[in-house]
Amino acid sequence: MAFRTLFLSLVAFGFALTSIGQVLDDPVEEARAQALMRELRCVACENEPISQSSAAIAEDMRARVRVMVGEGASDAEVRDWFESRYGEFVLFRPKRTGLEGVVLWGTPFGLLVIGGLIAFGVARRRKAGADPVVPDDI
Amino acid sequence: MIEIGHLAAFLALAASLAQGVLGLTGARALAGRAAIVAFVVMVLSFATLLVAFAQSDFSLALAANNSHTLKPMIYKLAGVWGNHEGSMALWCLVTLGFGAAGALWMRTGRDVFEARALGVQGWLATGALSYLLFASSPYLRLDPAPLQGAGLNPVLQDVALASHPPMLYLGYVGFSFVFALAAAGLIDGRIDRVWAKEARRWALAAFIPLTIGIALGSYWAYYELGWGGWWFWDPVENASLMPWLIGAALLHSVVVTEKRGSFAAWTALLAVLAFLFSIMGAFLVRSGVLTSVHAFAVDPKRGMLLLGGLVVYGGLALGLFAVRAPKLDGGKPWQMLSREGALATNNVVLIVAALTVLLGTLFPLIAEATGRTISVGEPYFRLTFVPMLAALLALLPVVQAWTWGKADLSNVWKWAAGGVGLVAVFLLLGVSLWDIPLGAAFGLALAIWLIFGALWEVRRRAVTLARVFRLPLRVWGMTLAHIGLGVFIMGAVVETTQRYEATLALPAGGSGTVAGWDITLKDVHAIEGPNWYADKAVLTARKGGIKAEMAPTKRYYPASRMPTTETAIHKTGTGDLYIALGDRRDVDGETRWVFRVYFNPLIDLVYLGVMLIALGALFSLVPRRRTA
Numbered sequence: 001m002a003f004r005t006l007f008l009s010l011v012a013f014g015f016a017l018t019s020i021g022q023v024l025d026d027p028v029e030e031a032r033a034q035a036l037m038r039e040l041r042c043v044a045c046e047n048e049p050i051s052q053s054s055a056a057i058a059e060d061m062r063a064r065v066r067v068m069v070g071e072g073a074s075d076a077e078v079r080d081w082f083e084s085r086y087g088e089f090v091l092f093r094p095k096r097t098g099l100e101g102v103v104l105w106g107t108p109f110g111l112l113v114i115g116g117l118i119a120f121g122v123a124r125r126r127k128a129g130a131d132p133v134v135p136d137d138i
Numbered sequence: 139m140i141e142i143g144h145l146a147a148f149l150a151l152a153a154s155l156a157q158g159v160l161g162l163t164g165a166r167a168l169a170g171r172a173a174i175v176a177f178v179v180m181v182l183s184f185a186t187l188l189v190a191f192a193q194s195d196f197s198l199a200l201a202a203n204n205s206h207t208l209k210p211m212i213y214k215l216a217g218v219w220g221n222h223e224g225s226m227a228l229w230c231l232v233t234l235g236f237g238a239a240g241a242l243w244m245r246t247g248r249d250v251f252e253a254r255a256l257g258v259q260g261w262l263a264t265g266a267l268s269y270l271l272f273a274s275s276p277y278l279r280l281d282p283a284p285l286q287g288a289g290l291n292p293v294l295q296d297v298a299l300a301s302h303p304p305m306l307y308l309g310y311v312g313f314s315f316v317f318a319l320a321a322a323g324l325i326d327g328r329i330d331r332v333w334a335k336e337a338r339r340w341a342l343a344a345f346i347p348l349t350i351g352i353a354l355g356s357y358w359a360y361y362e363l364g365w366g367g368w369w370f371w372d373p374v375e376n377a378s379l380m381p382w383l384i385g386a387a388l389l390h391s392v393v394v395t396e397k398r399g400s401f402a403a404w405t406a407l408l409a410v411l412a413f414l415f416s417i418m419g420a421f422l423v424r425s426g427v428l429t430s431v432h433a434f435a436v437d438p439k440r441g442m443l444l445l446g447g448l449v450v451y452g453g454l455a456l457g458l459f460a461v462r463a464p465k466l467d468g469g470k471p472w473q474m475l476s477r478e479g480a481l482a483t484n485n486v487v488l489i490v491a492a493l494t495v496l497l498g499t500l501f502p503l504i505a506e507a508t509g510r511t512i513s514v515g516e517p518y519f520r521l522t523f524v525p526m527l528a529a530l531l532a533l534l535p536v537v538q539a540w541t542w543g544k545a546d547l548s549n550v551w552k553w554a555a556g557g558v559g560l561v562a563v564f565l566l567l568g569v570s571l572w573d574i575p576l577g578a579a580f581g582l583a584l585a586i587w588l589i590f591g592a593l594w595e596v597r598r599r600a601v602t603l604a605r606v607f608r609l610p611l612r613v614w615g616m617t618l619a620h621i622g623l624g625v626f627i628m629g630a631v632v633e634t635t636q637r638y639e640a641t642l643a644l645p646a647g648g649s650g651t652v653a654g655w656d657i658t659l660k661d662v663h664a665i666e667g668p669n670w671y672a673d674k675a676v677l678t679a680r681k682g683g684i685k686a687e688m689a690p691t692k693r694y695y696p697a698s699r700m701p702t703t704e705t706a707i708h709k710t711g712t713g714d715l716y717i718a719l720g721d722r723r724d725v726d727g728e729t730r731w732v733f734r735v736y737f738n739p740l741i742d743l744v745y746l747g748v749m750l751i752a753l754g755a756l757f758s759l760v761p762r763r764r765t766a
Contacts, residue, residue, distance in 0.1 A: 138615075
């Protein structure tokens, strides 16, 4: 894996220098590469994915995504490669591990459950004598 | 001249104070007069700023820092609010404008209540004006006056963006009056049907410009930033989305209070929260706690003052709420499977959606405190925010016919079968024919479901075709807004999943193919504008029999040493061909220009949908005709 990574990064580097703007021949692979580019943060910019940035480093990063996808790397492998190189900061899709990850991904779901329970609780207390009434306008 | 404006702002402050004191003591007529006086002198004050910018009077520090003689007149004027101090002056102007409008157009027949609402609004205006005059004064002179101004952030020199802040502020600050009504209602201990009728009108008056303002900002980002997309989950965008979501929840909840007297405490709370989220948006943008592409005038001290205001007003309002809420009248009984239950579900999901946006926006800060650097971006919101709203909207066509109190469930199974069938058809079509992701197939099914459901509801209510046009305007408003959501979703799903993007590096005369378009670069030449110079590329795009000349440019503004992209957009019936000019590269001794080329399918539906929502809200605002 380490050798493969090194090899890929060398290829990617050379690729970036010689062929700006090449896309992958296989449209399915290209679409996958573009989806990944929207999830990786440009390390030199403010809050932009590499798909949007015109910075030189973003261009290199894009080329690397394409090479790795072209070589058959899975989405997870591409993300892992970028994370090992630039840190978790580079992932716009935060990981679900660790306390922070669980809180971040779990809170919306937890709030929905709590909100739903409150609504049901109020409805239970107020339901005595409820009669259907047709709305007059809205 | 500016000194007159400065003085006028102090007079506005005095009038607002008077409005605050008189209003809370219950003097409706006097508080109303004070509100109108405050607004009129503030208009005068704001006009002096506009005149100074129009005349490029650089003895005004604000103009010197943010304007330039060579700037076109419209951007000179827009320059007044294209910076922190001026935008706060606009905030004050709009606050006082809503106070004056309230003084003129409140119609509850309750003098003491209306006086108190004006009083609370007066105190909000006092806070805003004090912040303006003592912490971010736009009226300061510069001596000696510089000969030339430092310009305005060039990305902001744009028609859509010049009108974006006033619209957004009309929305944000419009919620201040809803806040004032809620506070006055809580002081009165009466959050009832009369109150709800009044509050609903003002909530709509804020919601409409907020919706348009967000759309303008998004449209600007679409064509000016050159990134092909229209929503980036940027903190500043999120800051405007949160009050919008709370406002949408409020508009649904206030109907329950108006029609049934129920949800009184909850509606009052939302009315308070809508404005608190608006101030919080201003705090997040202005304090610099968040990094953002659009953040300007970042200053921690001002941020702290805004936070202080948020804590004081929020604390007072929530304290008042805690005391009064248990004593409010509960309204008519209801069970979960009813119109009330459906609207409660709407509120739970919209509020959780707003809190999810808040969490995602602030989480990088929270995680940093624990030593982890996390980026929260589009994938997070796509996997949390989007599915919860999609689930809510999927219920809408089923529940919209439900009666108050208790629903008649005899048709539910037919609706459920219809919905499942529609999803099955789209999944099948999506997989076998269109080759789109499953999520996109669900999204398209949802869009059709919503549009169909809204039209079905019109049919159900009207019974016969002849009666369709006699339906109350509020019903049309609701229908248009819900159709707008469907249209928006259709555009958003197709655009985000089927957008095609590619980078081309072309020498003069070179060509490439993107999404079936043959794109040829004729040449790139230099052009000059009043306060910028630019590289302008001329390209020909061909597909089938269609031929389009496209000229993306890249401008440089020497006054601020910044480049901006001016994208070229060719509209076709099915989407936009979109080209942005990037850098110049020299490869193997040959000069090449880098272009980012996108095809954005059905992007217009995104904006059409949002405009339909705003139009629907406008229809809902028109008072009901007396029907015979």
